Amino acid sequence: MKIGLIADTHDRLPAITALLAEFQARGVEMVLHAGDYCSAFALQPFLEYAAPMVGVFGRNDGDREGLRGMAAQALACELFESPHSMQIGEHKILLVHDLADVSERSMLSHGFVIHGHEHKQEMKTRGETLIVNPGEGCGWVNGAPTAAIIDLDSKHVEFVKLDAAEWKY
Numbered sequence: 001m002k003i004g005l006i007a008d009t010h011d012r013l014p015a016i017t018a019l020l021a022e023f024q025a026r027g028v029e030m031v032l033h034a035g036d037y038c039s040a041f042a043l044q045p046f047l048e049y050a051a052p053m054v055g056v057f058g059r060n061d062g063d064r065e066g067l068r069g070m071a072a073q074a075l076a077c078e079l080f081e082s083p084h085s086m087q088i089g090e091h092k093i094l095l096v097h098d099l100a101d102v103s104e105r106s107m108l109s110h111g112f113v114i115h116g117h118e119h120k121q122e123m124k125t126r127g128e129t130l131i132v133n134p135g136e137g138c139g140w141v142n143g144a145p146t147a148a149i150i151d152l153d154s155k156h157v158e159f160v161k162l163d164a165a166e167w168k169y
Contacts, residue, residue, distance in 0.1 A: 001089065002027050004051075005148040007034035007097070007116025009137035010060065015145035015162070016045045019137055022160055024049070026149055032136070034116035035082055035097035040066035043077065048155055052076030054082050058097040058116060085110065091152045105121070107131065112150070121146050121159050130155055139164075140147070 004023040011017050033080060035058025046053045057064055057079065071077040083096035093109040096102050098117040105166050107113050113131040119134035121141060135146030144164035150157050
């Protein structure tokens with residue numbers, strides 16, 4: 001199963017829409033968002049996307065009730081407090097905004113840890129656990145919106161980066 005990973009979208013609707021289009025073109029079946037949508041309107045592209053989305057809140061998500069209300073308008077869009085542990089098939093996944101909020105023991109009890117907060121794409125392993133930061137969906141800090149796609153069965157991670165020339169401020 002291909003899962004789209006995104007974080008730190010910070011209200012940048014054109015970038016969110018473009019990344020979701022990239023996910024759709026690459027056969028992504030579900031999206032995991034590691035927090036920092038910022039405003040409820042930033043969820044609109046996810047509601048229009050034809051795949052389920054599960055997300056956690058980040059530090060810049062001030063109007064959590066507004067975000068929850070917007071998510072409730074979709075059949076398959078759920079938001080949780082960070083960290084959130086879930087099972088997708090036989091795969092145990094920990095979705096968290098900031099890795100500093102979870103213990104090493106908690107991380108290592110999952111096959112996958114998906115996080116954001118640092119605004120940089122990164123993949124590493126600790127024991128059998130694959131830890132992925134898809135980068136910044138907004139592209140505000142590093143100049144281009146980024147995300148990742150993971151195949152849960154093969155543990156293959158493909159980083160996605162939109163053309164920086166199209167995303168100048």
